[in-house]
Amino acid sequence: MSGQERAPYGTWKSDINAETVAQSSKAILDVIVDPIKSTVYHVELRPAEKGRYVIVNTKTNDDVINSPWSARTAVHEYGGASAIVHDDTLYFSNFSDNRLYHKSLKSDSASEPEPVTPENPFHRFANFAVTPTHPHLLVSILEDHTEPGHAAPQDVVNTLCVINTASKTVTHLVSGADFYTSPCFSPNGRKLAWEQWNHPDMPWEGSQIWVADVSVEKDTIVLSNSTVVAGKDYSDRDAEDISVSYPTWASNEKLIFTSDKSGFQNPWVFSVKTKTAGAVFPKPVDEDFGAPAWSLSYKPYALLDQDGSTALFAAMRDGRNILYSVNLASASPKPPIELTGSPFTVVDMVHAVAPQVIVFSGKRADADGGVVLCTLTPAASSGGSVGEPTFEIISKAKEGGTSLSSEYISLPKPKALYSQGSNDPVYAVYYGPKNPRYSGSSIEGEKPPCIVNLHGGPTSATYQTLSWMTQYWTSRGYAWLDVNYGGSSGYGRKYIQRLAGRWGIVDVRDSIAAPRALADAPHSLIDGRRVAVRGGSAGGYTVLAAMSLNFDKTAHDPTAFTTGVSSYGISDFVELAQDTHKFELRYMEKLLGGTSEELYKSRSPVEEAKNIVKPLLILQGKDDKVVPPKQSQAIKQAIKDQTKVKLVEYEGEGHGWRQARTIVDALVEEQRWYEEWLLSPKP
Structure with missing residues (x-):
C-alpha cells in the first residue's frame, strides 16, 4: 500500500498521534551504578504519572520507589543527579519536600524511604558522593533558598555540604563560590x-x-x-x-x-x-x-579498567556523538582511537559497570534508544587496534512509537547552510515529510511547509535523534528543520562565542537564513512562503525576537516567518534580570553584551511588540521559575492585533512539559494553529 495516496502536504493522515508523543516522552533522566554491587539503575520520567521521576532497577525493570515518591531535585532549577546507590542503599532527593531519603534495596528488604536530612523546604540537595571510608557520610550540593523570605534569586546560597545519614544532620563543607558541582x-x-x-x-x-x-x-x-x-x-x-x-x-x-x-x-x-x-x-x-x-x-566518559589507564569518551562530530577509546597514561600521550559500530547518535550519562563494561543512556536516529550496556573487546580498550564494541539495550527509553512501522521514520540529514554573502555556516538538521501511505502531494509542484525548531539554552544543541514529536509533523507532510544557530554547543568554543554580545541578533539571523537557504537552489526542499518558527525557553525568545526586532532589514525581517509558536519564551530582559533563577541570573550579561537597561530593552521583544504582525501562539507553564509566566502574559498583552495571538497556560507545569495531559494539549493546540495559519497563509 506504500505510496498509493497523494494529498497536500500538511494534511496527511498519520498513526502517530498526540498520545503517542506523550507516551514516548518517558525519558531516561539519569543512569546510576552501585559501585559495590555493580547493579544498574536509571531514573525515568513518567508523564502518565503527573511527571513523576521514578528510580528503576534496570535489569529487573522493577520500580524501587513507589508513588508518590519522586526522585527529582530543583538544584539549578534544571536538576539532575538526584539519586545515588551505594552497597544496596539508595539515597534520593524527593521533589515534594526537598529532603534526602534513604532506602535499602536488598532483596529481602521491604522498607519504605526514610528521611536523612532535617525538614527544611528551602534546602535542595543534588550530586551526591559517598565517602569511601565512612559510607554514612555524603558530600552534596546544598542550595539554600532561605534568605530573604525565599524571594530574591541573588540571595540563594550554593555550597558543598556533608550529610551525616546516621545522625541526620547537615554541615557546611565548602563555600565562597557562586556554584559547585561534581564532588568526587x-x-x-x-x-x-x-x-x-x-x-x-x-x-x-x-x-x-x-x-x-x-x-x-x-x-x-x-x-x-x-x-x-x-x-x-x-x-x-x-x-x-x-x-x-x-x-x-x-x-x-x-x-x-x-x-x-x-x-x-x-x-x-x-x-x-x-x-x-x-x-x-x-x-x-x-x-x-x-x-x-x-x-x-550529564557525564561524557567512564573508565574502562581498574588502574585508570583507559577511558571511553563520547565526543561530538557533525551533530552526533562518536565513541573514542582514550589512553590516559600521561607518560605516553596518544591520540584517541575511534570505536566503530555504534548506532547511537547521542551517548551520555556514561558509567563504568566492570572492566571493559560500561552503561549509558543512548539515543538513535532510526529507532528508540534506552539504557545501553556496552562491552569492549581488549583490542578496543587497550590502546592498540580497535575492536568492535557490542551494545545491548537493557531498558527501553520510550514506548510510544515502538509499535509503529519504521517506514514512518524520517531520518535526519545534517546540513551546513549559508546566508547570502556569508562564509559562516549555520548548522542544521533536516527531516523531510515521510508517511508509508503517501507518495507525495496531490498539488502539482507543491513543496512542503516547514517547521523551524529552535533549541533552548541558548548554549545547547539539537542532536540527530529519533523524536516522535518530530515524526508527528513529518508524518503529516511537514518538513522539519532543527537549527543549531551561532551560540550552539558541539562545534567548539568559537561557535558558541558567536552569540556573545549578540543574542537576539546572530540567533535570529541564522534562524531566518537557514530555511531561506533550504528553500532556494541548490536545495529547493521546502516552500519558503510557508515557514513556521517554534522554540522553547531561549528558543522561545528567538521566536519572539525574530517576529518583533528589526536591527537589520536585510537579515532581520519580522515578517520572515508565516507564524510562530513560543513556549515559555523570554520577552522582557529588564524583568527577567530581577526574577529569573540564580543559575542563569547573570547569563544574559555576556549574551547581550552589558547590563544597561537601555541595552536590555533594545533586545526585549515586548518593547517592539508593535512589529508582531504574524500569528503567534504562546504556551506557558504557570509554575515556571526560570521564565516566569508574566513574560508570556506581557508579550501577549502588548501585541496590537489580538486576533492573531493566543496564550495557553498550564497548571502544574514549570519550565517544560512533564505531564501527559499537557504534552497532548500543547501538541493539539500547535497543530490547530498551523492548520489555521500555516497551510493556507492569510494576509
Whole structure:
C-alpha cells in the first residue's frame, strides 16, 4: 500500500498521534551504578504519572520507589543527579519536600524511604558522593533558598555540604563560590575534587577544578590544602576564559577532567604527585569531548579498567556523538582511537559497570534508544587496534512509537547552510515529510511547509535523534528543520562565542537564513512562503525576537516567518534580570553584551511588540521559575492585533512539559494553529 495516496502536504493522515508523543516522552533522566554491587539503575520520567521521576532497577525493570515518591531535585532549577546507590542503599532527593531519603534495596528488604536530612523546604540537595571510608557520610550540593523570605534569586546560597545519614544532620563543607558541582572522592577517600565557578560565568564559559585533602574528624569531613588545579584564574580580571568540567578519579594519584583551553573540550589529567595538569592528547582534537552541563546528570566518559589507564569518551562530530577509546597514561600521550559500530547518535550519562563494561543512556536516529550496556573487546580498550564494541539495550527509553512501522521514520540529514554573502555556516538538521501511505502531494509542484525548531539554552544543541514529536509533523507532510544557530554547543568554543554580545541578533539571523537557504537552489526542499518558527525557553525568545526586532532589514525581517509558536519564551530582559533563577541570573550579561537597561530593552521583544504582525501562539507553564509566566502574559498583552495571538497556560507545569495531559494539549493546540495559519497563509 506504500505510496498509493497523494494529498497536500500538511494534511496527511498519520498513526502517530498526540498520545503517542506523550507516551514516548518517558525519558531516561539519569543512569546510576552501585559501585559495590555493580547493579544498574536509571531514573525515568513518567508523564502518565503527573511527571513523576521514578528510580528503576534496570535489569529487573522493577520500580524501587513507589508513588508518590519522586526522585527529582530543583538544584539549578534544571536538576539532575538526584539519586545515588551505594552497597544496596539508595539515597534520593524527593521533589515534594526537598529532603534526602534513604532506602535499602536488598532483596529481602521491604522498607519504605526514610528521611536523612532535617525538614527544611528551602534546602535542595543534588550530586551526591559517598565517602569511601565512612559510607554514612555524603558530600552534596546544598542550595539554600532561605534568605530573604525565599524571594530574591541573588540571595540563594550554593555550597558543598556533608550529610551525616546516621545522625541526620547537615554541615557546611565548602563555600565562597557562586556554584559547585561534581564532588568526587579518590578511591582511598583521602582526596576530594569538585568543580566551581562564579557569576557572571556559566560553567562552560569559565570554571575551576579544585582538589583538597580529606580527613574524618568527629564524624564529619574536614578538608585541608584546598587548591585549584585547573581552569580560569578568577584573581586575574584579564585572565583567559577556560571551562573545565567532569572531574573523575582514575586512581589515587590521577584525576581526569575536560578542558576547552584548546578551543574544544578535550580530556586532561592532573597528577597528585607532580601537582601539575596537562592535556591527554599530544595534539588537540577539534571535537568536543563533553557538552555544557545543563543537567547535573550529564557525564561524557567512564573508565574502562581498574588502574585508570583507559577511558571511553563520547565526543561530538557533525551533530552526533562518536565513541573514542582514550589512553590516559600521561607518560605516553596518544591520540584517541575511534570505536566503530555504534548506532547511537547521542551517548551520555556514561558509567563504568566492570572492566571493559560500561552503561549509558543512548539515543538513535532510526529507532528508540534506552539504557545501553556496552562491552569492549581488549583490542578496543587497550590502546592498540580497535575492536568492535557490542551494545545491548537493557531498558527501553520510550514506548510510544515502538509499535509503529519504521517506514514512518524520517531520518535526519545534517546540513551546513549559508546566508547570502556569508562564509559562516549555520548548522542544521533536516527531516523531510515521510508517511508509508503517501507518495507525495496531490498539488502539482507543491513543496512542503516547514517547521523551524529552535533549541533552548541558548548554549545547547539539537542532536540527530529519533523524536516522535518530530515524526508527528513529518508524518503529516511537514518538513522539519532543527537549527543549531551561532551560540550552539558541539562545534567548539568559537561557535558558541558567536552569540556573545549578540543574542537576539546572530540567533535570529541564522534562524531566518537557514530555511531561506533550504528553500532556494541548490536545495529547493521546502516552500519558503510557508515557514513556521517554534522554540522553547531561549528558543522561545528567538521566536519572539525574530517576529518583533528589526536591527537589520536585510537579515532581520519580522515578517520572515508565516507564524510562530513560543513556549515559555523570554520577552522582557529588564524583568527577567530581577526574577529569573540564580543559575542563569547573570547569563544574559555576556549574551547581550552589558547590563544597561537601555541595552536590555533594545533586545526585549515586548518593547517592539508593535512589529508582531504574524500569528503567534504562546504556551506557558504557570509554575515556571526560570521564565516566569508574566513574560508570556506581557508579550501577549502588548501585541496590537489580538486576533492573531493566543496564550495557553498550564497548571502544574514549570519550565517544560512533564505531564501527559499537557504534552497532548500543547501538541493539539500547535497543530490547530498551523492548520489555521500555516497551510493556507492569510494576509
